[in-house]
Amino acid sequence: MSQTAKINYLELPAKDLTTTKTFFTTVFDWQFTDYGPEYCAFNESAGLAGGFYLSGQNARVESGSVLVVFYSDDLLDTQTKVEQAGGQINQAVFAFPGGRRFHFLDPNGNEFAVWSE
Template sequence: MDQHNKINYLEIPVKNLAQTKTFFSRAFGWDFTDYGPEYSCFNQAGIAGGFYLSPHSFELNRGSVLIVIYSDDLLESITGVEAAGGTITEPVFSFPGGRRFHFKDPNGNEFGVWSQ
């Protein structure tokens, strides 16, 4: 639902669109709508957005925003991320409000996954 003055859409740079779609489909069950060979919208992700071809990646240590995905089961999510080709960069740790881990997708982009 579009709401005035609310964050509505994310665009994420990726080096390999096909590999990215395979990774997020396997790890998190997302599906995609392609808009040409260089852009694909993700679905079932909790927020609208898309992946676009770019030679760049993002990481926290370079000042990037952290995109965080919610999970009902962190261990299941870790297994899914690793089985799909991601790399755990921060093992599960506690923070006020829950627990989370960080990972890099096959493009080198860093994400978090959290649970209560």
């Protein structure tokens, strides 16, 4: 299958790469490869390959950022994992056409969402 014109990689800001790796490994079981002190990458086991770069900025919908949305078979279990790993729920579970979802901030302040049917 051709990969031309397909989304291939995603890069996100992170204030603390160590905290970022711990959070996403704990909640979503991601694995990381470090590329120097200012960049770490995650592989396709996350659904799409990408990385985090050291930055004082964050990605939030209110700032015009794209929203990265995860799928979960068990929405409330994922919410519990997010909270226990240091994430902050910034939009409680709500219904939308097709399912339910919540939004959270990772320890860097980046906004994500999780949905389920």
